Amino acid sequence: MVVDDNDEYLMQLSLTQSLHSTSHRGGYCHGAVVHALQKCGVRHIDTAKRYGCEHLLQRAIRESGVKREDLWITTKLWHSDYGYDNTKKACLESCERLGVEYLDLYLIHWPDAQVPGKSNREVRAETWRAMEELYEKGLCKSIGVSNFLISHLEQLKEDCVITPHVNQVEYHPFQRPQELVDYCRSRNIVFEGYCPLAKGEALTHPTVIQLAKKYGRTPAQICIRWSIQNGIVTIPKSTKAERIEENCKVFDFTITEDDVEILNGMHDGRHVSWDPSFIV
Numbered sequence: 001m002v003v004d005d006n007d008e009y010l011m012q013l014s015l016t017q018s019l020h021s022t023s024h025r026g027g028y029c030h031g032a033v034v035h036a037l038q039k040c041g042v043r044h045i046d047t048a049k050r051y052g053c054e055h056l057l058q059r060a061i062r063e064s065g066v067k068r069e070d071l072w073i074t075t076k077l078w079h080s081d082y083g084y085d086n087t088k089k090a091c092l093e094s095c096e097r098l099g100v101e102y103l104d105l106y107l108i109h110w111p112d113a114q115v116p117g118k119s120n121r122e123v124r125a126e127t128w129r130a131m132e133e134l135y136e137k138g139l140c141k142s143i144g145v146s147n148f149l150i151s152h153l154e155q156l157k158e159d160c161v162i163t164p165h166v167n168q169v170e171y172h173p174f175q176r177p178q179e180l181v182d183y184c185r186s187r188n189i190v191f192e193g194y195c196p197l198a199k200g201e202a203l204t205h206p207t208v209i210q211l212a213k214k215y216g217r218t219p220a221q222i223c224i225r226w227s228i229q230n231g232i233v234t235i236p237k238s239t240k241a242e243r244i245e246e247n248c249k250v251f252d253f254t255i256t257e258d259d260v261e262i263l264n265g266m267h268d269g270r271h272v273s274w275d276p277s278f279i280v
Contacts, residue, residue, distance in 0.1 A: 027239055028051070028052075028053040028056055028239065029239035029240070030056060030059070031241065032239050032241050032244060033057065033060040033061075033064075034060050034063050034064050035241040035244065036244045037060070037061070037064035037066050038064050038065070039241075039245070040244055040245055040248045041248065042244070042248070043066070043070060043071055043072055044074070045057065045061075045072070045073050046074045046168075046194075046235050047073075047074065047075050047076075047098075048075055048076035048107075048109055049075065049076065049077065049078045049081070049090065049093075049094055049109075050076065050078045054075060054094055054097035054098045055097040055098075057098055058097065058098050058099035058100075061098075061099070062099065071104070072104045072105070073098060073100060073103055074103070074104060074105040074106075074107065075094045075098065075105075075106060075107075076106070076107040076108070076109035076146060077090055077094075077107065077108050077109055077127070077131075078090075078109050078110075079109065079110055079112060082108075082113050082115060082123050082124075082126075082127045083115070083123060083126055083127060084127070084129060084130045085130075087127050087130035087131060088130050088133070091103070091106060091134050091139060091140065092139075094106075095139070102138060102139055102140065102141060103139065103140045103141065104140075104141045104142060105140070105141070105143070105144060105165070105166060106131065106134065106140040106142075107143075107145055107166065107168060108124070108127060108131065108144075108145045108146065109146050109147070110146065110147050110274065110276070111124065111145070111147060111148050111149070111152045111276055111279045112276070112279045113127075119280075120279060121155050121159070121280075124152070124155070124156060124159075125155075125156065125159035125160060128156055128159070128160045128162075129160060131143040132161060132162045135162065142165040142166065143162070143164065143165060144166030144167060144168065145164045145166070145168075146167070146168040147168070147169060147274055147276045148164075148167050148169070148276070149180060149277065149279075150179070150180055150183050152276075152279070153167070153183065153184075153187075157187075163187055163188065163189060164189055165189065165190060166189065166191075166192055166233075167180075167184050167189050167190075168192040168193075168194060168235070169191065169192070169193065169194070170193070170194060170195050170271060170273045170274075171191075171193025171194065171195070171196065171234075172193070172195055172196050172197065172198040172202055172223060172272070173198065173202050173205070173223060173226065173263050173264075173266040173267065174198050174201065174266060174267060174268050174269075174272070175195075175267065175269065175271060176230075176264060176267040181230075181231075181232070185231075191231075191232055192232070192233040192234075192235060193227055193232040193233065193234050193235065194235045194237070194273070195237075195272055195273050196223050196227045196234050196235070197219075197220055197223050197224075197236065198270075198272045199272040201272060202219065202223050202266075203219040203220060203223070204219075205219075205266065207262060207266060208222055208263070211255070211259055211262070211263070215253060215255070217253065218246055220236070220246060220247060221246065221247070221250050222255070222263075224236055224247055224250045225250045225253065225254075225255055226260060228250065229254070229255055229260055230260070230264075
């Protein structure tokens with residue numbers, strides 16, 4: 001597989017405010033997106049066709065006044081569009097809904113293809129070949145995957161040419177897949193972590209509450225800061241302006257190494273989102 005020099009630019013995302021204010025369950029808030037862009041310095045927008053709000057983001061981006069070249073826009077390909085021709089068509093449709101001429105990052109959303117008569121591996125490889133062409137043509141500045149485990153990445157390595165630039169995976173104190181993180185780093189795949197608050201479950205944990213009191217921060221800020229200090233490009237989600245502001249105020253303090261290890265020790269393997277471990 002080929003690894004290009006794009007990963008150095010991607011790594012800058014770890015120092016950039018990220019916004020995941022859209023989801024298929026959590027809804028969408030136009031005002032929160034505009035506020036994040038105008039008032040909080042957010043420049044990384046993470047969305048997906050699955051969330052159903054790409055067309056709404058076009059209006060929010062336009063209203064914010066932030067230039068397209070100053071944004072990093074990520075969206076994702078849903079499994080109903082997997083396959084060589086479908087992938088190319090879906091990418092163009094996402095660009096049209098978002099009102100952009102290119103994507104900064106395009107991800108295969110889920111490793112399960114659900115295509116009758118074809119194996120997941122076969123469909124993933126066919127889909128990735130289309131992603132590679134989208135990247136080579138400049139329609140996607142970076143390409144990657146989401147919810148992929150080592151086994152899925154190993155298959156892709158054998159079947160394709162370009163190494164995914166990113167793997168976006170569930171990451172929080174209860175779900176810290178260090179083996180996968182190490183694997184990605186060894187292959188220059190940027191590891192992005194979603195659900196950093198474990199959908200709120202981490203916010204009521206006694207250890208997180210205790211550390212929040214110690215540092216004079218909120219439990220959410222402790223979880224996000226811990227993730228960042230572990231070298232993860234962290235993508236918190238909120239549809240509330242005040243929570244987005246809170247999530248952004250994590251760059252002016254540091255958690256000690258001992259306390260990071262305490263949080264690391266909370267890992268128990270639970271998923272609060274999708275579990276890809278059963279997908280071959």
